[in-house]
Amino acid sequence: MVKEKCYHCGDDCETTKIKQDKKLFCCRGCLTVYEIFSENDLTCYYDLEQSPGATPLDIDGKYDYLDQEDIVEKLIDFQEGSTEVVTLYIPHIHCSSCIWILENLHQLDPGVLNSQVDFPKKKVSVTYTTEGFSLKSLVELMAKIGYEPYISLDNYGATKDDLDRSLIYKIGVAGFAFGNVMFLSFPEYFEVSEYWLEQYKPLFRWLMFFFSLPVVFYAGRDYFKSAIQGIRSQILNIDIPIALGITVLFIRSSVDIFFDLGSGFFDSLTGLVFFLLLGKIVQQKTYKFMSFERDYKSYFPIAVTKINKKGREENVQVYDIERGDRLRIRNQELIPVDGILMSSSAEIDYSFVTGEANLVQKKSGDKVYAGGKHVGAAVEVVAEKSVEQSYLTQLWSNDVFQKGYDPKFQSLIDKISKKFTIAVLSIAFSGLLFWLFYDPSLALNVFTAVLIIACPCAIALATPFALGNLLRIFGKNGFYIKNTNVLEQMSDLDVLVFDKTGTLTSSQKNDITYSGLKLTEEDKMVLKNSFRNSNHPLSRELYSFLDSQNIYDAESFEEHLGEGIVSSYNNHTYKLGSAKFVSSDPQYSSLSTAVHISRDDSYLGKFEFETIYRDGVQDLFQSLDQHYKLIILSGDNEGERSILTKMLPKTTQLFFNQKPDSKMRMIKKIQAEDKKVAMIGDGLNDAGALKQADIGIAISENVNVFSPACDAIMDASQLSNLSKFVSISKQGISIIKLSFIFSFLYNAVGLYFALTGQLQPVIAAILMPLSSISIVIFTTLATNFISKPIQKSQRI
Amino acid sequence: MNVIYGLLAISILVALVFFALFIFSVKKGQFDDDYTPSVRMLFEDELVKDDSSKTTQNSKNQSKQS
Numbered sequence: 001m002v003k004e005k006c007y008h009c010g011d012d013c014e015t016t017k018i019k020q021d022k023k024l025f026c027c028r029g030c031l032t033v034y035e036i037f038s039e040n041d042l043t044c045y046y047d048l049e050q051s052p053g054a055t056p057l058d059i060d061g062k063y064d065y066l067d068q069e070d071i072v073e074k075l076i077d078f079q080e081g082s083t084e085v086v087t088l089y090i091p092h093i094h095c096s097s098c099i100w101i102l103e104n105l106h107q108l109d110p111g112v113l114n115s116q117v118d119f120p121k122k123k124v125s126v127t128y129t130t131e132g133f134s135l136k137s138l139v140e141l142m143a144k145i146g147y148e149p150y151i152s153l154d155n156y157g158a159t160k161d162d163l164d165r166s167l168i169y170k171i172g173v174a175g176f177a178f179g180n181v182m183f184l185s186f187p188e189y190f191e192v193s194e195y196w197l198e199q200y201k202p203l204f205r206w207l208m209f210f211f212s213l214p215v216v217f218y219a220g221r222d223y224f225k226s227a228i229q230g231i232r233s234q235i236l237n238i239d240i241p242i243a244l245g246i247t248v249l250f251i252r253s254s255v256d257i258f259f260d261l262g263s264g265f266f267d268s269l270t271g272l273v274f275f276l277l278l279g280k281i282v283q284q285k286t287y288k289f290m291s292f293e294r295d296y297k298s299y300f301p302i303a304v305t306k307i308n309k310k311g312r313e314e315n316v317q318v319y320d321i322e323r324g325d326r327l328r329i330r331n332q333e334l335i336p337v338d339g340i341l342m343s344s345s346a347e348i349d350y351s352f353v354t355g356e357a358n359l360v361q362k363k364s365g366d367k368v369y370a371g372g373k374h375v376g377a378a379v380e381v382v383a384e385k386s387v388e389q390s391y392l393t394q395l396w397s398n399d400v401f402q403k404g405y406d407p408k409f410q411s412l413i414d415k416i417s418k419k420f421t422i423a424v425l426s427i428a429f430s431g432l433l434f435w436l437f438y439d440p441s442l443a444l445n446v447f448t449a450v451l452i453i454a455c456p457c458a459i460a461l462a463t464p465f466a467l468g469n470l471l472r473i474f475g476k477n478g479f480y481i482k483n484t485n486v487l488e489q490m491s492d493l494d495v496l497v498f499d500k501t502g503t504l505t506s507s508q509k510n511d512i513t514y515s516g517l518k519l520t521e522e523d524k525m526v527l528k529n530s531f532r533n534s535n536h537p538l539s540r541e542l543y544s545f546l547d548s549q550n551i552y553d554a555e556s557f558e559e560h561l562g563e564g565i566v567s568s569y570n571n572h573t574y575k576l577g578s579a580k581f582v583s584s585d586p587q588y589s590s591l592s593t594a595v596h597i598s599r600d601d602s603y604l605g606k607f608e609f610e611t612i613y614r615d616g617v618q619d620l621f622q623s624l625d626q627h628y629k630l631i632i633l634s635g636d637n638e639g640e641r642s643i644l645t646k647m648l649p650k651t652t653q654l655f656f657n658q659k660p661d662s663k664m665r666m667i668k669k670i671q672a673e674d675k676k677v678a679m680i681g682d683g684l685n686d687a688g689a690l691k692q693a694d695i696g697i698a699i700s701e702n703v704n705v706f707s708p709a710c711d712a713i714m715d716a717s718q719l720s721n722l723s724k725f726v727s728i729s730k731q732g733i734s735i736i737k738l739s740f741i742f743s744f745l746y747n748a749v750g751l752y753f754a755l756t757g758q759l760q761p762v763i764a765a766i767l768m769p770l771s772s773i774s775i776v777i778f779t780t781l782a783t784n785f786i787s788k789p790i791q792k793s794q795r796i
Numbered sequence: 797m798n799v800i801y802g803l804l805a806i807s808i809l810v811a812l813v814f815f816a817l818f819i820f821s822v823k824k825g826q827f828d829d830d831y832t833p834s835v836r837m838l839f840e841d842e843l844v845k846d847d848s849s850k851t852t853q854n855s856k857n858q859s860k861q862s
Contacts, residue, residue, distance in 0.1 A: 096835045103836065119832040168822050176815045180808070200800060207804070 008034050009146070010051030029056045033145050037101070040108055045101045052097035054146035061330065063143075065303030065315040066136035075135065075151070075302075077125070083113065086135060087125040088149035090142070093117065102147060109133065109141055153300040153318060167284065171277045174219040177211040178270040184208050188263045189762045205257040208266040216250050220273045238417035238460055241424055242276065245455025252448040265452060268764045272457050275772045283464035283484050299371070300336055300387070304329070307380070318387050325383045329374045335381060338390045341366050343379035345563075348372035359538075411488050412736060413463050417456070424454040431755050442757045449759040453750035458743030458771040462736050463488075466779035470732045473787045478715030479725055486711040489695050490678070491730040495670050496624060497689070499663075499681035500634035500644075503699045505611040506716070512545045516597070516605015523599065526574050530567040533557050538595055539565070542607055564595075574599055579606075611640075616720025618647050623723040625649040629675075633658045633666060635685055664688035680714075680722070697722075724789050731786040738782075739775050746771035 005012060007023040008030035018025040021038070025031040033053055037045050045052065065071055078085040092098065098117070102124045105112040111133025115126040128138055139149055184204045187197050220243075227243035230236065246269065253264030305328040306316040313328060318336045321327070326342070329335055335348070347359040350372045359375060362368055368381060370390035428450040435443035467484035474481055481487050498504055519527070524546060531543040558566045564577010575581065575598045579588045582596040583603045596606040624630060630652045632644065638656045645654070655666065663681075667689050670677050679686065679693035682700065690696025690710045698710040699719060714722070750767050753759045821827070 096838075099832060099835050100839055103839070117832050117836075118829045119835065120829060165822055165827070168827055169819065172815065172818050172822065176811065176818075180811060203801075203804070207808075 005051060006030055007046065007051060008053040009055050010053075011055070027055060029146075032056070036108065036145060042101060042104060042107060045097050048100055049095040049097040052095050054092045056144055056146045057148060059140065059143045059148065062333075063136050063139050064305075065317075066134070066139060068303070068315055068317075071302060071315075071317060072135050082130045083127060084130055084135070085125060085127045086138070087123050088139070088142070088151070089121075089123050090147050090149050091122060092147055093119065093122040093124070098147070101145065102142075105141070108145070109137070111137065112141075151302060153302055167277065167281055170219040170222075171274070171281060173214050174270060174274040174277055177215045177219075178267075178274040181208045181211050181266045181270045184211075185263060185267045185761070185765070189765070201263075202257075202260070205263055208264065209254060209257060212250065212253070212266045212269055215270045215273050216246060219277060220246050223276070235414065236418040236421045238413050238420075238456060241417065241421050241454065241456050242460060244451055245457075246273065248448050248451040249455070252452065263761050265761050265764055267761065268452070268768050271765070271769055272455060275457055275769070276460055279461040279464040282468040299334065301334055304333070304336055321383050321386060323383055323385065327381045327383060328378055329381055330378045331374065331376060333374055335368055335370055335372045335374060336390075337370050337383045337387055338385045339368055339381040339383045341368050341379065342382055346379045347375050349375050411463070411485060412733060413459070416459070416740060420456060420459070424451065427454070427751065427755075435757070439757075445759075446755060446757050449754035449757070450751060452764060453754045453759060453767065454747055455768075456743070456747075457768055458746060458775040459740055461772055462739040462743065462775050462779055465776050466732055466736050466739070466783050469780050469783045470729065470787065473783070473791070474725060474728075477721070477790045478718040479712065479721075480714070481712040482710075486695050487729050488733065489676065490712075490726060491733045492676055493628060493678050493694070493726070494675040495629045495631060495677045497631045497633055497667060497670075497677060497679045497693065499679075499686050499689075500632055500640070501611070501636055502682040503680055503686075503719075504613055504617050504632070506614050506701075511610040511612045512542065513608050513610065514605060515608065516603070519604065522570065522572075523574075523597075523604070526567060526569045526572070527576065527597065529569075530557065530565050530574065530576055533567075534559055534565055538609070541609070542595060545607075572599055573601075575601075613647070614716065614719050620720050620723055621648045621652065624726075625651060629653075631655070631666075631670075633663050633689070635659070635663075660685045660688050664692045667692045680719075721790055728787050728790065732783055735779060735782045735786070739779055742778065743771055743775060 004017070004024055006026035008025055011026050018028070018031050020031060020034070023034070025034065030053060033056060034043075037043055066075075073079075076084050076086045090098075090102070093102070099119060102117050103115050105115045105126065111128050111131075113127045113129060115124055117124045126138060128135075139151070142149055184207055187204070188201070223239045223243045223246060226237065226239040230240050249265050249269040249272070253266050253269065256262040256264040300318055303315045303317050304321070305313050306321070307326040307328055308314050316325070321337050327336075327339065341362050341364055344364050346362045346368070348362055348368060349359055350369075360372070367384075370387070428447050431450050432443050432447040435446045463484065467487050470487060471481055471484060474487075481490075528543065528546045531539040531546070534540075556566075556568045560566065560577070560581065563581040564575060567574050567576070576595060579594070579596050582588070582598045583601075585603070588596060588603060588606070594606045594608045597604045621630060630649070632648075632652060632654050634640070634654070634656050635658055636656060641654060641656065644652075658666070663679075663686065667677055667679060671692075671694070677693045678695045678697060679689045680697045680699060681690055682698060686696075686698075687709060690698060695712065696710040697712045697714050699714050699716050701716045718725075746767065750759075750764075753763055
């Protein structure tokens with residue numbers, strides 16, 4: 001049977017099918033969005049892309065805090081008179097239909113004046129009028145059509161980041177000068193001593209000189225800065241020979257034209273800087289819509305509902321919560337501070353914090369920690385601490401989060417550049433000495449020529465192009481890496497540390513098994529319908545697990561929060577829920593997560609939930625085991641030890657009951673043994689370990705939204721490919737080494753000309769671009785070739 | 797052949813004009829988003845009903861944006 005898909009969101013329509021205009025919808029929400037669009041002539045939304053929509057979620061009261069002016073003020077970019085501009089992050093943006101509908105918001109509400117989407121960043125900036133419209137109505141309008149913006153504490157008062165466009169300017173300047181200088185130096189390449197050419201030679205040369213000024217002093221500025229920094233900290237980085245090359249090129253060329261000795265090397269000079277900057281921009285490829293620097297602020301809401309002394313609800317900014325405040329937490333809301341539960345019971349989803357998907361039961365008087373998501377009817381919590389002092393947020397005040405770039409890491413190019421610089425300088429000086437004795441008139445010429453030709457343009461380009469290309473390929477296959485340094489470090493790992501829950505296991509899928517008395521058709525029908533009416537996550541899962549049944553209206557249906565459901569049909573009363581709720585007999589209680597069922601107070605059986613490991617985990621560990629030491633750190637109890645030891649290679653070390661800071665300390669301990677560690681984790685409880693590790697890889701089911709601070713984000717479905725990614729990064733490094741050899745060969749040819757005193761500007765002008773371009777082509781092709789394994793597995 | 801001076805001046809001037817345009821467009825943020833405009837330019841009068849006044853208004857708005 002072909003599954004019928006919802007016209008709006010593309011989900012399978014299982015039991016609920018709503019037909020309208022000959023189209024099928026999976027739920028009311030999707031239909032409503034369709035109706036809104038068709039009323040406003042916007043059905044073209046569905047023509048641009050198939051089933052582009054998202055089911056709108058219930059947002060009742062969620063954005064009430066946007067009524068408060070001081071909060072709105074912190075969120076908007078710009079305000080003048082009654083016009084306001086706001087930029088909102090919308091995770092759902094994924095296709096051209098999204099762009100189209102969001103840029104046609106003004107068709108839906110005249111309050112919207114203009115809207116513009118930035119697709120790579122998944123952001124929309126909206127200009128709207130505050131007359132009869134507001135930020136709240138805008139957000140609600142967008143939520144209503146399935147484009148709910150994601151607003152978190154991170155947005156609050158965030159300084160609007162100024163884009164750094166200087167690199168583009170510099171490329172512009174260098175490219176402009178390069179083109180013009182090439183053009184002006186062209187006649188000299190042929191060395192024709194024609195009368196008119198001779199006459200204009202000085203003019204052309206001086207023009208070249210002036211064109212090269214901004215290149216040296218503006219576009220190439222960073223190389224000088226970095227070289228000086230390198231010398232100060234006594235590291236011979238690659239920018240030192242580059243800066244030396246640029247300086248010598250410029251001085252030698254200027255001297256040449258001052259004293260009319262020759263045409264100078266302005267063409268090589270501008271070309272060099274231009275190519276180097278191109279390499280920089282290739283390396284800079286970033287995933288604009290992701291953030292690798294998240295802290296708790298990206299997870300927390302801006303405001304929560306507080307019950308004031310008069311017993312009335314009001315919205316309060318999260319930072320203003322004080323000890324003793326009574327807070328009302330609604331369904332699906334995050335608990336922002338540590339507190340004490342006041343309502344009789346609550347179920348809290350700590351999957352953010354621990355990665356554990358099962359709900360945690362809390363009773364009145366229990367302590368609830370910040371970061372948990374409340375599921376079920378609204379509860380009341382009394383704050384114990386302020387936001388910054390809560391258990392979870394305190395993790396961020398740990399030192400690891402303060403340190404910036406790890407200076408210990410020495411990239412391949414740094415290692416090579418040291419030897420390279422020494423070699424070049426010694427060749428240049430020995431050449432100088434030789435010619436001083438042999439023919440002093442040529443000595444300076446040779447000295448400068450060596451420094452010019454040895455300028456490591458090709459070497460400096462190999463890394464950015466090879467790794468930049470791999471970065472892009474990995475990104476296309478669901479593995480997003482922060483920068484090329486991370487990729488390089490990935491090739492040199494000793495230990496891989498995995499988190500269990502949420503990383504190796506899937507936090508969304510469970511294996512459900514039924515044990516007990518056989519269920520009749522009628523039982524099944526009642527169960528299916530009861531689960532249908534419940535919003536509890538386990539009910540949702542069981543609902544999709546059971547075969548489809550007739551839908552009927554329950555005669556009586558009662559949900560007892562945190563306990564279970566009572567439902568009756570045909571004079572039978574069914575109880576579904578926790579063991580205690582269903583039967584007073586203690587023999588039925590079990591350690592695993594289960595939903596128990598009884599009919600007319602006689603016990604029928606239970607549905608048990610078992611966590612399942614992600615596909616390919618076993619194979620992944622087998623293949624990684626050959627090269628790496630593998631460790632599993634789990635926050636859970638030892639319940640799964642036997643399964644893990646059976647499934648994984650024997651050398652894998654298992655640690656249970658690990659708290660966030662003990663995970664971090666464990667990583668530190670391994671690093672102290674001079675090992676390079678990669679941490680693979682997911683929840684906020686891994687945040688410290690991810691940051692402490694040499695590289696932290698966050699596994700995420702939805703890469704758009706949640707992941708803690710890390711160096712790389714991996715789509716959960718790609719976990720089984722991790723060993724391939726790692727081995728490709730290793731091969732990538734070999735490609736770079738190979739291209740180093742190529743560029744050394746080019747340099748050897750150039751040095752021959754330089755040392756024999758025959759370096760003509762035209763030779764430099766040919767050799768430099770030739771070596772650069774061939775390196776770029778070689779690295780790009782080679783990295784494409786080695787990354788074939790992951791691209792293939794993607795396609796099948 | 798003194799015309800060379802004139803020609804050089806003109807050619808450099810033209811190059812400088814384009815260079816200035818480039819700088820200007822970077823400053824205006826045209827290079828910040830290199831994907832969305834390529835999709836946006838394909839949208840025009842896509843409203844289903846043939847309501848001419850609405851449609852033209854829409855296209856006006858879009859040209860303003862781009």
